[in-house]
Amino acid sequence: MNQEIRNKYEVVIGLEVHAQLQTESKIFAADSASFGAAPNTHISPITLGHPGTLPKLNRKAVEYAIKMGFAAGSKISEYQYFDRKNYFYPDLPKGYQITQDKTPICIGGGVKVKLSTGEKVVRFHHIHLEEDAGKSLHAEGSSDSLIDYNRAGTPLVEMVTEPEIKSSEEAAQFMTEVRKLVRYLHICDGNMEEGSLRCDVNISVMPVGSKVFGTKVEIKNMNSIRFIQKAIDYEVVRQIEAVEAGEKIIQETRNFDPATGRTSGMREKESMNDYRYFPEPDLVPLHISEDLINQVKAQMPALPWELFDKFTKTYGLPDYDAGVLTDSREVAEYFDATCQFTKNYKAASNWIMGTVKSYLNDNHLEIEQLTITPEKLAQLINLVDEGKVSTSTASQQIFPVMVTDTSASPLQIAEAKNLIQQSNTDTLQSLIDEVLAANPAKVKEYKNGKKGLLGMFMGDIMKKSKGSADPKVTTALLQKTLDSL
Structure with a gap:
């Protein structure tokens, strides 16, 4: 792209980072949350959303979310409730997701990143708790989709940044710091390849100096920092070229193909109204006590x-x-x-x-x-x-x-192993004298200016001492001896 055209536009990026919490069980059920089991073995009637089942909140997931809030300098919300986010995907067994909408557990805060232009704090809008969905698998050559519900109900913290990231470099550095942070806290293994840390990228462009954001698109489930950079770089060019050509940017969800380095449209993006949020009736409101705050604070590394x-x-x-x-x-x-x-x-x-x-x-x-x-x-x-x-x-x-x-x-x-260095000057002097006496021609060459022979003499002395001669002491003594000849 022509740099003059590129310089006319400002990039606006916001990230939604999902970190799977390393709890033993799921956020609302006792099923194992571990990775790598055979498909559909870590499930139960609660995970599958069977009628009559009731969720129960995992205390450890709450503690881990508070840890992340402390590390980010966020405000911890004292009173919270969970919400139902209604949308249907085949890998979301209940037909809705239990999340936090109006009362996220952490408000504000941020993470400092080091850029080529200096340091910057990327601020969080909020951090909230929610459950993960399952996983759809598409076998090559088959039109069928296979569903694995093991991941459904795994506890997540979703970290939503302010829309203030300005480049792919900044996004990559931010993700690098977040991954380091969750690993330091031991709340997430940060394994992006396995999907335990991933992010959605919201990106738009607007004319430099504009106060009105452009129409944003969302690139879903990015599980590689390198791919995040490539997707942003491609999408910036695509959107600027579209705007320059007078085309309208559609608010949509897009997919990134690592093989081609391109994004492609998946579906038009849902609006907030489409999710029909309402308070989760099967969970009591959550009160974060001062005692719990102090307990978590004492565990901070x-x-x-x-x-x-x-x-x-x-x-x-x-x-x-x-x-x-x-x-x-x-x-x-x-x-x-x-x-x-x-x-x-x-x-x-x-x-x-x-x-x-x-x-x-x-x-x-x-x-x-x-x-x-x-x-x-x-x-x-x-x-x-x-x-x-x-x-x-x-x-x-x-x-x-x-x-x-x-x-x-x-x-x-x-x-x-007889490795203690010999630093006794009398013993070392005897070794030096033996080596010099055995090489009179080389001594003469050294005296005539071939100073590189010092290394040869040292090598012979180290051999005679079986490596036990102190190099520093020996070198000084050898030079003194040669200078006096």
Whole structure:
């Protein structure tokens, strides 16, 4: 698209993010909410909406929603009731969805995102609780639809942003931060591929400076951050070209095809009146007590930006290190725990981002499965700082043993394998003298300006010492000896 035409329009984006809550059971029934079971095995008369069945609210789902509200800085509603949202899909067994319309559990708040142009807070309009629908499956080559009701009734928080996102980059960064946040809170696994975190994208365009939003379209069930970006970028161009051509944008629901990178119309978008909301008669109103608020508040972990500030200000880490370490709550907590046993915070960061991460990746493990405790890792870091072993020796010879021998300390392993560095100057001087005496021609070349031979001499000395010579002490002593010849 011509950039001059693109610059005439402003993009307005709002996201509706659905996060499946990691409760053991569903929001209104005792059926299992776990993922991956055989189709239609996690169901009951309540899930299927049989006549005479009554829902009962899952307390844990309420607590998780409050956690999300606290993390976002939202106001928690004291009094709430649930509503029936009436619409028919084949995978919505009751023919209506129990949700919150007029009284969402969380009001306002927002999430800070880092953009190429700086930082911005994307605000929430509200966060509400609701139940998920089932899933329609369409077998290739068949005209039939298969329905799996396992997901029906799984608890969701729907996070509705204000219509203030301005680009696909901003939307992607927002989703990245939300995914990180729900994982930190342990309320959702954030797995977009499995659909436990997904979003609907509402998007419109309007002339720059206009106060009136254009007609919005909704792109449903986006389960990839990359696809969200692609869908927005395509839709922006499509809508601007349509407006430029004098066409009318239809308020509709659209689908995104990852194979083509295009959106296509599915159906005209329902209006609020079509849903015929009314209070759910089978659930009593919900009162959030001060005791419950305090209980949930006591369970809140340190949040990503709080740990980022701690790592940069208290531990003096560069922003890059702090960003990598706080990407995962478990990694951040492991690093923080390691820093309780060593003062070399940068070395702890390097070890976790380097050797530890490589080991975990190679063995397909998460850091909580690492057999080396933060205290033991700190002992290894301190062993290097004390000059008893080199970094390479610690990484290549001691760390692998620590993984399998959890009882021995790094010092015990180093002593058992005869890895303690030799820093006694008399012993080192004898080794240096032997190596130089065996290479008189090379010594002469060094004295004539071929300073690169220093590495060769060091290599021979390390071989003679079987790797136990302290490199720093040895290098200084070797240079002093050569200079005096």
